[in-house]
Amino acid sequence: MNFFCFISISAVVFLFKPTDGHSTDKQGGMLCRQCGETILTADQLKYYPSTLAIERWNKTILGQPYTNIQRFVNPQKSEFNLITAKSANIYALENAHSEATWFPSYAWRISVCPRCKQHLGWKFQPILFNHLLHSEDDTFVALIIDKLLEEKESDSLLLVPKSYKS
Ligand SMILES: [Zn+2]
Numbered sequence: 001m002n003f004f005c006f007i008s009i010s011a012v013v014f015l016f017k018p019t020d021g022h023s024t025d026k027q028g029g030m031l032c033r034q035c036g037e038t039i040l041t042a043d044q045l046k047y048y049p050s051t052l053a054i055e056r057w058n059k060t061i062l063g064q065p066y067t068n069i070q071r072f073v074n075p076q077k078s079e080f081n082l083i084t085a086k087s088a089n090i091y092a093l094e095n096a097h098s099e100a101t102w103f104p105s106y107a108w109r110i111s112v113c114p115r116c117k118q119h120l121g122w123k124f125q126p127i128l129f130n131h132l133l134h135s136e137d138d139t140f141v142a143l144i145i146d147k148l149l150e151e152k153e154s155d156s157l158l159l160v161p162k163s164y165k166s
Pocket residue numbers: 032033034035036037113114115116117118
């Protein structure tokens with residue numbers, strides 16, 4: 001089911017992909033690896049360091065050299081490699097949690113792809129977020145890089161053999 005869904009979405013993306021070279025955004029964005037939705041663009045990237053990261057390193061992402069990646073472990077011992085950004089095209093679930101947070105003084109909200117609902121990361125907002133005291137500028141997101149795909153890396157995946165199309 002998911003496989004054929006991905007193929008058909010990929011075919012649509014391919015059909016609408018500009019081929020005349022007039023695209024002004026050569027880097028494209030970071031896509032949801034499951035459905036191809038654009039989640040993040042380079043101008044949204046911003047580093048929010050945490051002392052609770054168990055490891056950190058740099059990688060070129062969306063043409064931005066030295067983009068910081070931080071590795072965190074949750075209470076269930078699962079590890080996540082995260083990039084941080086001012087904002088992203090994600091849907092944050094309503095409930096905010098302050099326990100076991102990776103960014104002290106910030107609460108987290110599980111965030112999913114707006115199209116396929118795959119879990120992509122977390123939105124962080126000040127604990128006791130209040131719309132009178134805070135704005136979206138006080139929030140940021142942390143995305144699981146393994147759940148994303150750079151658009152330029154996805155080109156080869158978009159060339160789907162006709163025999164695979166249903
Ligand atoms: Zn998706």
